[in-house]
Each structure stands twice: as C-alpha cells, then as structure tokens.
Amino acid sequence: MAEPLLSVRDLRVTFPTRRGVLTAVDGVSFDIMPGEILGVVGESGAGKSQTGAAIIGLLEPPGRIASGTIHLEGERIDRLSPDKLRRIRGRRIGAVFQDPLTSLNPLYTIGRQLTETMRTHLDLSEAQARDRAVALLGEVGIPAPADRLDAYPHQFSGGMRQRVVIALALCANPRLIIADEPTTALDVSIQAQITALLKRLCREHDTAVLLITHDMGVIAETADRVAVLYGGRLAEVGPVDAVVNRPLHPYTEGLMACIPTTHDRPPRLAQIEGSMPSLRAMPAGCAFHPRCPHAFNRCVAERPPLFDHPPSAAACWLWAPEGARAAPRERTAS
Amino acid sequence: MGAPRGIRSPCSRGEPMVAFIVRRLLQSVLVMLTVALVGFALFTYVGDPVNNMVGQDTSLADRERLREELGLNDPFPVQFARFVVNAAQADFGISYRHGRPVEDLLIERAPATLELSFAAGLFALVVGVPMGIYTALNRHGWLSKAFLTVSLIGISLPTFLIGILLILVFSVWLGWLPSFGRGETVQIGWWSTGLLTRDGLVALILPAITLGLFQMTLIMRLVRAEMLEVLRTDYIKFARARGLSARAINFGHALKNTLVPVITITGLQLGSVIAFAIITETVFQWPGMGLLFIQAIEFVDIPVMAAYLVLVAFLFVLINLIVDILYFVVDPRLRVQGGGAGL
Numbered sequence: 067m068a069e070p071l072l073s074v075r076d077l078r079v080t081f082p083t084r085r086g087v088l089t090a091v092d093g094v095s096f097d098i099m100p101g102e103i104l105g106v107v108g109e110s111g112a113g114k115s116q117t118g119a120a121i122i123g124l125l126e127p128p129g130r131i132a133s134g135t136i137h138l139e140g141e142r143i144d145r146l147s148p149d150k151l152r153r154i155r156g157r158r159i160g161a162v163f164q165d166p167l168t169s170l171n172p173l174y175t176i177g178r179q180l181t182e183t184m185r186t187h188l189d190l191s192e193a194q195a196r197d198r199a200v201a202l203l204g205e206v207g208i209p210a211p212a213d214r215l216d217a218y219p220h221q222f223s224g225g226m227r228q229r230v231v232i233a234l235a236l237c238a239n240p241r242l243i244i245a246d247e248p249t250t251a252l253d254v255s256i257q258a259q260i261t262a263l264l265k266r267l268c269r270e271h272d273t274a275v276l277l278i279t280h281d282m283g284v285i286a287e288t289a290d291r292v293a294v295l296y297g298g299r300l301a302e303v304g305p306v307d308a309v310v311n312r313p314l315h316p317y318t319e320g321l322m323a324c325i326p327t328t329h330d331r332p333p334r335l336a337q338i339e340g341s342m343p344s345l346r347a348m349p350a351g352c353a354f355h356p357r358c359p360h361a362f363n364r365c366v367a368e369r370p371p372l373f374d375h376p377p378s379a380a381a382c383w384l385w386a387p388e389g390a391r392a393a394p395r396e397r398t399a400s
Numbered sequence: 401m402g403a404p405r406g407i408r409s410p411c412s413r414g415e416p417m418v419a420f421i422v423r424r425l426l427q428s429v430l431v432m433l434t435v436a437l438v439g440f441a442l443f444t445y446v447g448d449p450v451n452n453m454v455g456q457d458t459s460l461a462d463r464e465r466l467r468e469e470l471g472l473n474d475p476f477p478v479q480f481a482r483f484v485v486n487a488a489q490a491d492f493g494i495s496y497r498h499g500r501p502v503e504d505l506l507i508e509r510a511p512a513t514l515e516l517s518f519a520a521g522l523f524a525l526v527v528g529v530p531m532g533i534y535t536a537l538n539r540h541g542w543l544s545k546a547f548l549t550v551s552l553i554g555i556s557l558p559t560f561l562i563g564i565l566l567i568l569v570f571s572v573w574l575g576w577l578p579s580f581g582r583g584e585t586v587q588i589g590w591w592s593t594g595l596l597t598r599d600g601l602v603a604l605i606l607p608a609i610t611l612g613l614f615q616m617t618l619i620m621r622l623v624r625a626e627m628l629e630v631l632r633t634d635y636i637k638f639a640r641a642r643g644l645s646a647r648a649i650n651f652g653h654a655l656k657n658t659l660v661p662v663i664t665i666t667g668l669q670l671g672s673v674i675a676f677a678i679i680t681e682t683v684f685q686w687p688g689m690g691l692l693f694i695q696a697i698e699f700v701d702i703p704v705m706a707a708y709l710v711l712v713a714f715l716f717v718l719i720n721l722i723v724d725i726l727y728f729v730v731d732p733r734l735r736v737q738g739g740g741a742g743l
Contacts, residue, residue: 124640152643163641186644
C-alpha cells in the first residue's frame with residue numbers, strides 16, 4: 067500500500083489549567099491516504115476539533131501537543147518552528163472552518179483575500195493571482211466570478227461564503243484539507259451542495275480531506291473511511307460502509323441507532339443513555355464503560371487498545387482476540 | 401457579522417451615504433442652535449452688557465439710548481435671532497477688553513491653538529497606536545507591563561500637573577526646552593505658524609506632549625483592547641490557517657478591523673484636545689484661543705466667551721461629521737450602493 071499522506075500516532079493534546087491538566091485528545095492514531103476523505107465523528111468535546119487544530123499547529127494556548135507524532139508525506143511536522151508550520155498551512159494543508167459568516171475578513175474583498183493567500187505561498191504576480199482567483203471561484207460555483215472578485219464578504223450569502231472559504235483553502239493546491247464542521251452552520255438545503263462540492267473538488271485536485279463533523283449523514287455521504295472519537299480517544303476506525311453498517315464498538319453502534327431513517331419509523335428516536343464524561347472526570351478503563359450495555363469487569367479496570375478486526379478496528383474489549391471473554395458476542399448486521 | 405463590540409458606527413446599515421450625511425447635518429444645526437442659545441444667554445444673565453461698556457459717569461438717559469441702539473430692549477427671540485444670524489456670518493461683536501472685533505481676535509489666535517492641538521493629536525496617534533499594538537501582541541512581555549503602568553499615570557495625572565512637571569524637568573533642571581510661548585513664528589497670509597522655524601518647533605514640544613499625553617494613553621489602551629478582541633475572531637484564525645505571515649495578519653487584517661473605534665475616539669478626542677487646550681495654553685502661556693478665553697473670563701469679556709463657546713462647539717460638530725464619514729471609507733459594510741447584496 068502507498069505511503070500515507072498524513073500519519074498521526076498516539077497524539078495527545080493537553081491543556082494545562084489551574085485545576086490540573088486536561089487531556090483533550092488522548093492517544094489518537096490514524097492515517098490518511100492521498101486523495102482519501104477521512105471522516106472524524108464524535109460528540110462535542112470528543113476531541114475532533116483539537117485533533118484538527120493540532121495537525122495544523124493552531125491549538126489555542128495553553129493547549130499543546132504533549133506527546134505523539136504527526137507526519138505529513140513522511141516529514142515530521144509536530145515539532146516544527148512556528149514559521150515552518152506557517153509555510154505548511156495553506157500551502158500543503160488547507161483549512162475550512164465551521165462558520166463561513168465569520169471566517170472571512172469583512173473589510174477586504176474576497177479577491178484580495180484570495181490573491182493574498184496565493185501570493186503568500188506561490189510565486190505569482192498580482193495579475194496571475196487574480197486570473198487564478200477567478201478560475202477558482204468559478205470552480206467552486208460562484209456565478210460570474212470575474213465580477214464578484216471585488217465584492218465584500220457581506221455581499222454573499224452563507225452558502226456562497228462557504229464556497230469562497232473552500233476556494234481559499236484550495237488556493238495553493240494543498241494535498242490535505244482539514245474541514246472542521248464545514249456544513250454545520252449552513253441551511254440543510256445548502257449542506258448537501260457544499261458536501262458534494264467538497265467531494266468533487268477533492269477528487270479533481272486529488273486532495274485528501276480530514277472531515278470533522280458530528281453529522282453521521284455527512285460522513286456516510288462523503289467519507290471513504292471514518293474515525294469515531296469518544297472522550298478524546300479513538301473508539302473505532304474503518305471504511306465508512308463497515309462502520310455504518312457493521313459497527314464494532316458499542317458506542318458506534320449506539321451512534322448509528324441514533325440516525326433517523328425515513329422508512330421504518332420507530333416511535334422514539336434511539337439515544338445512548340447518559341452523556342459523555344467531562345474531561346475532568348474521565349472514568350478509569352474504557353471511557354465508554356459507564357454507558358455501555360455490554361460493559362464487564364475488564365472494561366472498568368483496563369483501557370482497551372485498538373483491536374484489529376478487518377476491515378475496521380475498535381478499542382473495545384469485546385473485540386480482544388482471545389482471553390478477554392470466552393467468545394466475542396455474535397453481531398448482527400443491521 | 402455585526403459582532404457586538406465596544407464602539408460601533410452609529411449609522412444604521414443600509415442607509416445611503418447621502419441621506420445619512422444630510423440627517424447628520426440637520427442634527428448638527430440643532431446642536432449649534434442650542435449652543436448658540438447658551439452663548440447668547442451669557443450676555444443677558446452674566447452682568448449687564450451696557451454696564452460693561454460704559455463708564456460710571458454715564459447718565460441713565462444715555463444708558464437707555466445705548467440699550468435701545470444695541471437692540472437690547474427687543475424681545476428675547478428677536479435678539480437671539482440677531483445673534484444667530486450674526487454668528488453665522490462669524491460676527492460676534494466687539495471685545496469689551498480689546499475693543500476689536502472678536503472674530504479678528506479669534507482668527508489671530510486660532511493658528512496657535514490649532515497647531516498645538518494637531519501636534520498633540522499627532523503625538524497621541526503616532527505614539528499611542530504602536531504602543532497599543534505592541535502591548536496587544538506581546539501581552540506578557542515586561543515592556544508591555546511597563547507601558548501599561550506608565551499609561552495609568554498618564555490617565556490619572558491632571559494636565560496642569562504634567563505640564564508643570566515637564567517644565568520643571570526639561571526647562572528648569574535640564575534647560576533643554578523653553579518653558580513658555582510659541583517661539584519664533586512665520587506669517588503666511590493670516591496664518592502665523594511656528595512649524596517652520598526651529599525655535600517654534602522646539603517651543604511646541606512640551607505643550608504638545610502635555611496636551612497629548614492623556615489622549616495617547618487612551619488611544620494605546622483602546623488599540624490594545626480592540627486588537628486583543630479582533631485577534632480572537634474567526635477570520636484571524638482562518639487567516640492563520642491560510643498560512644499568512646504574522647505581519648500580514650497583525651497589521652493587514654487585525655489592525656484594520658480595530659480602526660473603526662479608534663477613528664471614533666481619536667476624532668472625538670481631537671475636539672476635546674482643542675477645547676482642553678485652555679489648561680495647557682495657560683500653563684505654557686501659549687498665545688492661543690484658550691488663553692484668550694481664560695483672560696476673557698477674568699475680565700468678563702462676554703463677546704469673546706460666547707464666541708469661543710460657539711467656536712468650540714462648531715469644531716466638535718465638524719469633527720464628529722468627519723468621523724462619521726470616515727466610517728464609510730473604512731467599513732465596506734456601510735457602503736451600500738444597491739445591487740450585489742445577497743446571492
């Protein structure tokens with residue numbers, strides 16, 4: 067298999083605070099292949115966004131990478147100087163944030179913001195950058211791009227602004243885009259358009275995407291593989307089809323049961339009992355055990371490592387090769 | 401995005417610039433009329449103008465004739481209307497003390513005050529803005545903490561004390577700078593300037609610092625607070641994620657977004673700088689309008705006092721109007737010119 071584009075190993079992100087050190091991301095590992103879309107799902111506070119921020123070196127102080135490694139195309143990037151990291155951001159890793167209404171500087175035209183980004187990373191003249199900006203705006207589906215270049219962000223709707231943000235992320239043709247909740251702030255009708263656009267552009271530019279969202283629907287439509295985070299830890303990772311249809315981890319299973327379907331309407335939407343533990347009070351052993359219907363002694367005592375169960379892998383003692391339990395529970399595909 | 405921030409432009413979004421300016425002009429006229437009323441009331445209620453003009457041995461009949469001649473027996477609204485009409489033509493009557501038209505006195509003194517005020521304002525901006533940026537970007541540096549501590553002194557000490565302290569240090573002890581007056585001036589038309597001679601420039605240093613120090617600390621703290629706020633916004637985060645250089649982010653993106661409130665405060669402060677030049681001019685015996693006003697008070701020279709009042713109000717109103725127009729220049733969201741919006 068080819069070398070992964072991005073390789074994250076045992077990433078730990080901590081926030082030293084007055085009341086002790088909070089671990090927002092705890093031993094997360096995953097790979098992204100060139101051109102692949104990896105979805106990262108989880109509830110609020112599961113560490114999704116912190117993982118993304120750690121990769122591009124934009125953790126909010128006092129947050130920091132406590133341990134672990136991040137490699138981009140074989141080069142280690144988690145220990146780079148701020149200036150070297152800056153040259154990677156935008157050039158090799160682009161970013162799309164949640165709220166397009168606040169992501170753009172209100173005082174500059176979108177053309178200026180585009181050309182500024184291009185000229186920071188690429189050796190282009192102003193005229194070349196403008197041509198490229200027009201082409202890019204056309205590509206992301208802005209009508210009459212040449213006329214809109216000198217428009218200000220407030221002259222665009224939310225969906226159009228997110229298209230501009232995507233154009234900004236693609237400015238210097240990065241190999242990877244970190245999209246943090248790119249559709250959450252948008253109307254439902256616009257969400258599908260933006261998701262489709264992101265997917266199409268990444269295919270055309272051969273750009274990989276780390277798609278951070280809490281919306282399983284977006285993941286199911288867009289991602290090639292999925293990583294499920296819970297309490298800052300990786301619960302399960304695998305191809306989207308396997309994770310959605312044959313989840314291994316009880317948490318993933320619960321998550322899938324929560325997706326409303328249009329056929330067979332259950333009287334009530336299923337939900338996972340309880341709530342995710344706070345970072346200050348992470349339970350011993352498996353973080354999910356207080357809510358897990360299948361928890362047993364070992365789950366309380368010992369934190370499960372990631373067990374391979376091709377095509378997926380899950381951090382759950384139910385999937386320990388042997389010894390943990392006499393026999394893994396027989397699972398039924400939903 | 402309209403995030404709630406300290407000081408925002410007062411113009412409602414979507415109003416065309418021309419309509420906005422017309423509305424502000426009408427408001428300005430109203431303000432000026434109110435101030436004129438106060439200025440005019442001085443004549444009627446602070447002493448008797450006829451008493452102020454004539455000697456003790458003037459007969460009652462003469463006084464009555466003078467009163468009739470000056471129109472002081474007319475009804476109040478008529479007198480006020482006359483005052484406003486004259487004031488609008490820059491005619492404020494004759495100074496009791498100098499026996500010359502007030503407007504001539506003011507024109508003679510205006511350059512000194514305006515040069516002092518603009519020098520003070522320039523000092524406040526040129527020093528205050530970079531200090532504000534520096535303290536925002538290096539929040540925990542010792543130099544930032546030193547700046548903030550010193551700025552506290554600048555805000556708390558009264559102007560006259562700062563002036564006297566500066567005189568003590570730089571004029572009395574060190575003997576570097578003159579302690580009073582404008583130095584040598586050059587006449588350009590009716591404008592006498594101290595900016596063209598070395599002597600005049602040197603004389604300007606201490607008064608300008610004295611007058612500008614408070615504004616400088618104010619601007620520094622304002623720029624710092626605004627900068628810190630803007631640096632937390634999403635578009636700054638996104639600019640970082642785009643890999644822009646720290647310089648482009650701090651000075652291109654962040655600084656420009658702090659400008660709206662900074663322009664407001666600086667503009668409004670320029671008005672008060674001119675008004676409060678009175679104290680600095682007194683301390684440094686600066687031959688400006690403020691000194692003229694203080695002397696007018698001592699001699700109950702009411703035409704000068706009234707004229708000064710109206711003039712300062714006029715400058716305030718004018719500066720406010722300019723500040724409001726500047727918003728349109730800085731913030732594109734206010735420049736609504738049909739079309740384009742909402743795709």
